[in-house]
Amino acid sequence: MTFFKMITAGALALVAATASAETRVTYKSAKSGSSYYQMGVELAEALKAGTDGEISVTVEESQGSVQNLMEVRARGADYVFTTPPALVGLAQGGKAMFEGKGAPQFDEIRALFPIPSLTMHFVMSQDSGAEGLSDLAGKTILLGKGSFGANEGAKYIELFGLSDDVKIADAELSNAVNALKNGRIDGFVTAGSFPAPNVVEAAASTPVKVLSLTDDQVAETKRTRTVIPAGTYAGQDADIVTTSLPVAAFATTLMDDDTAYELTRTFWEQKTEMAGVSPWWTGVTPELMATITTAFHPGALRYYEEAGIAVPAN
The missing domain is CATH 3.40.190.10 (Periplasmic binding protein-like II)
Known part of the structure; x- marks a missing residue:
C-alpha cells in the first residue's frame, strides 16, 4: 500500500470512528x-x-x-x-x-x-376577592379549549358543584392575560410546569391570587398533590396547594x-x-x-x- 493510500485509509477510518461515536x-x-x-x-x-x-x-x-x-x-x-x-x-x-x-x-x-409536571393554576384577579375554589361562583372564568388545563378546569368546576354558577368565557387561553388585566374576566385556568410563563406575565401586569385547594378537594380530584413554593409568582407570599399530572x-x-x-x-x-x-x-x-x-x-x-x-x- 502506498503512503498516499495509507493516509487516505487512515482518514476514512477516523471519519467512520467519529461518525459511529x-x-x-x-x-x-x-x-x-x-x-x-x-x-x-x-x-x-x-x-x-x-x-x-x-x-x-x-x-x-x-x-x-x-x-x-x-x-x-x-x-x-x-x-x-x-x-x-x-x-x-x-x-x-x-x-x-x-x-x-x-x-x-x-x-x-x-x-x-x-x-x-402539568400543574393546575387557578389564577384570579385580586379584585375578584376569590380566596378558594368555592369563590368561583358568580365569576367569569376563561378555560381555553382542548388542552389538558381546559378539560381539567371544567372537570373541577363540575366536580365541586359550580357548573351553574360559573360563567365560562368564550376565548382562547392566549388572550387570558389581557382579558384579566382589562377586567373582561375574573380569572383563568391554565396547566403547565411552574413557574408557568402566562402566570408570571399575569402576576407582573396586575395583582393576582393563585388559588389553593384544600386537601379534601385534592383527594376528590384523584390527581397528585403538588405544592408551588411561596415566591414563585409576584405577590405570592405563601405556598400554593394544587394538583398536577405527572x-x-x-x-x-x-x-x-x-x-x-x-x-x-x-x-x-x-x-x-x-x-x-x-x-x-x-x-x-x-x-x-x-x-x-x-x-x-x-x-x-x-x-x-x-x-x-x-x-x-x-
Missing part, C-alpha cells in the same frame, strides 16, 4: 411555542453538553401526548417521547382513546426519567442499554444547570419517581442503582 436521538415533545417544547430544546442542549457531543438530540414538534404514544408503533431505537405515565397504562391496556388501537409495541415502552420521558426496549443509561445519567447530572436557565426544572426531584407507573428501561435502572435513587416497586 455520535448517538442520534429524536425527542418528540409538544407544540412549538409551548413550555414543553422549550423544555425539549433545553434538554437537547444539556444532553449534548453533558456528553461532549456524543449524544445529538433532534427535537420534533408534536400535537400532544396521544400522538407521541401512537408513533411508538412505527419508530425505532432512537425514539424518545414525553407523555403522562397514566396514558402509557391506557395504551398498554387498549382503553379510552386507545380502544381498538392496541399494538404490541406499546408493551415495549420503558420509562427513563420524570420531567416537570409527565415523564420514555423510550422502548429497542433502545440499547448504554444509550438509555447515558440519557438518564446526563439528565440528572445536568438538571441543576438547566434549572439555572429555566426554574421549572427545580420541580423535578427524585420524589417524582414514585409517580411513574411504567417499567423502567434496564439502562435507566442501572443509573438509578448507581445513584441510589429509589425506583417504584412496579
Whole structure:
C-alpha cells in the first residue's frame, strides 16, 4: 500500500470512528411555542453538553401526548417521547382513546426519567376577592379549549358543584392575560410546569391570587398533590396547594442499554444547570419517581442503582 493510500485509509477510518461515536436521538415533545417544547430544546442542549457531543438530540414538534404514544408503533431505537405515565397504562391496556388501537409495541415502552409536571393554576384577579375554589361562583372564568388545563378546569368546576354558577368565557387561553388585566374576566385556568410563563406575565401586569385547594378537594380530584413554593409568582407570599399530572420521558426496549443509561445519567447530572436557565426544572426531584407507573428501561435502572435513587416497586 502506498503512503498516499495509507493516509487516505487512515482518514476514512477516523471519519467512520467519529461518525459511529455520535448517538442520534429524536425527542418528540409538544407544540412549538409551548413550555414543553422549550423544555425539549433545553434538554437537547444539556444532553449534548453533558456528553461532549456524543449524544445529538433532534427535537420534533408534536400535537400532544396521544400522538407521541401512537408513533411508538412505527419508530425505532432512537425514539424518545414525553407523555403522562397514566396514558402509557391506557395504551398498554387498549382503553379510552386507545380502544381498538392496541399494538404490541406499546408493551415495549420503558420509562427513563420524570420531567416537570402539568400543574393546575387557578389564577384570579385580586379584585375578584376569590380566596378558594368555592369563590368561583358568580365569576367569569376563561378555560381555553382542548388542552389538558381546559378539560381539567371544567372537570373541577363540575366536580365541586359550580357548573351553574360559573360563567365560562368564550376565548382562547392566549388572550387570558389581557382579558384579566382589562377586567373582561375574573380569572383563568391554565396547566403547565411552574413557574408557568402566562402566570408570571399575569402576576407582573396586575395583582393576582393563585388559588389553593384544600386537601379534601385534592383527594376528590384523584390527581397528585403538588405544592408551588411561596415566591414563585409576584405577590405570592405563601405556598400554593394544587394538583398536577405527572409527565415523564420514555423510550422502548429497542433502545440499547448504554444509550438509555447515558440519557438518564446526563439528565440528572445536568438538571441543576438547566434549572439555572429555566426554574421549572427545580420541580423535578427524585420524589417524582414514585409517580411513574411504567417499567423502567434496564439502562435507566442501572443509573438509578448507581445513584441510589429509589425506583417504584412496579
